[in-house]
Amino acid sequence: DQQVKQNSPSLSVQEGRISILNCDYTNSMFDYFLWYKKYPAEGPTFLISISSIKDKNEDGRFTVFLNKSAKHLSLHIVPSQPGDSAVYFCAASPGQGAQKLVFGQGTRLTINP
Amino acid sequence: NAGVTQTPKFQVLKTGQSMTLQCAQDMNHEYMSWYRQDPGMGLRLIHYSVGAGITDQGEVPNGYNVSRSTTEDFPLRLLSAAPSQTSVYFCASSYTKSGNTIYFGEGSWLTVV
Numbered sequence: 189d190q191q192v193k194q195n196s197p198s199l200s201v202q203e204g205r206i207s208i209l210n211c212d213y214t215n216s217m218f219d220y221f222l223w224y225k226k227y228p229a230e231g232p233t234f235l236i237s238i239s240s241i242k243d244k245n246e247d248g249r250f251t252v253f254l255n256k257s258a259k260h261l262s263l264h265i266v267p268s269q270p271g272d273s274a275v276y277f278c279a280a281s282p283g284q285g286a287q288k289l290v291f292g293q294g295t296r297l298t299i300n301p
Numbered sequence: 302n303a304g305v306t307q308t309p310k311f312q313v314l315k316t317g318q319s320m321t322l323q324c325a326q327d328m329n330h331e332y333m334s335w336y337r338q339d340p341g342m343g344l345r346l347i348h349y350s351v352g353a354g355i356t357d358q359g360e361v362p363n364g365y366n367v368s369r370s371t372t373e374d375f376p377l378r379l380l381s382a383a384p385s386q387t388s389v390y391f392c393a394s395s396y397t398k399s400g401n402t403i404y405f406g407e408g409s410w411l412t413v414v
Contacts, residue, residue: 192343222402231305231391231405232344277343287332287351287395288359289403291343 191215192280194292202300207265209295211278214259218280222289223252223263226275235276236263268299304328307392307406314382314413322377322409324392330404331397333375337361337388338408344391350375351397382413 193212201207209223219240224232238245238252238261245252251264265272278292308323326333334349336359346359350369364386366378375394379386392406 194343197341224405229408231407234402234404237402279343287334287397287403288346288349289336289344290360291336291345293341293343 189214190293191218192278192290192292194276194278194295196295197293198296198298200298200300201268203270204267207263207268207272207297207299209263209265209276209278209297211261211263211292212259213261213280215280215282215290216259217282218290220281220283221252221254221261222279222281223250224277224279224291225272226277226294232277265297270299270301273297273299305392305394305404305406307390307409309409310407311410312412314379314411316382316384316413318382320379320382322379322390322392322411324375324377324406325373326375326392326394326404327373328394328404329372330394331372332403333369333392333394334359334403335365335367335375335377336391336393336405338391339388347377347390379411384413387411387413 222237223235226232236250254261275294277294279289305326331352335347336344338344348367350356390409393403395403
C-alpha cells in the first residue's frame with residue numbers, strides 16, 4: 189500500500205520555464221511534508237518542507253503547495269535551471285519533525301537547454 | 302551531505318555472509334535511521350533510533366539488526382545476507398524537535414550474490 193505516490197516517473201522541462209512536480213498521499217495522519225533532491229550516486233538532499241498548518245512555503249526558486257483536502261502537494265521550480273536535473277522525492281511524516289519519513293517513488297526531472 | 306558518514310560505499314557479499322554497514326554523524330543529532338532504496342521505489346525505513354540505547358523497527362526491518370551505544374554511531378548489521386537485500390542503503394540523522402529535517406549520508410551500495 190503506497191501511502192505517498194508520485195505518479196509521474198519523469199518530467200522534461202525547458203530551461204527557464206516552470207517545473208511542477210506532484211505528490212499525493214493517503215494517510216490523514218501525515219502532517220509534515222518534505223521534498224528531497226537526489227543526484228546519481230549521492231544521498232538525498234533536503235530542498236523544502238511544509239507543515240500541515242500552512243498551504244504554501246517559498247524558498248527562492250522553490251515553492252511547495254499543500255492541499256490538505258485533496259491530500260496533494262506540489263513543488264514548483266521557477267525558473268528551471270540545468271542544475272535542477274535530478275530525481276525529486278516527496279516525503280511525509282506523521283509528526284511535526286522529520287522522523288519516520290514515508291517516501292514517494294520519485295520523479296526524474298530533466299531540464300533541457 | 303556533510304556530517305553523516307557511511308562506510309563502506311560499495312560491498313559485494315555472498316548469500317549467508319554477515320556484515321555491518323557503519324554510520325557516524327558529528328552533529329550531535331538525537332535521531333538516526335537507516336533506509337534502503339530499490340529501483341522504482343522510494344526510500345523505505347529499516348530501523349531508527351531516537352537516542353543512545355533506544356532503537357525501533359521501521360517499515361522493512363526483517364534481516365537487519367541495529368544498536369545505538371553512542372549518540373554518534375548507528376551501525377546496521379545484516380545477519381545472513383540474502384539476494385533480496387541487494388540495495389542502496391542510506392543512513393540519516395536529525396534533531397528530534399519539531400520542524401527539523403533529516404540529513405542523509407551518501408549511500409552504501411550492497412550486492413548479495
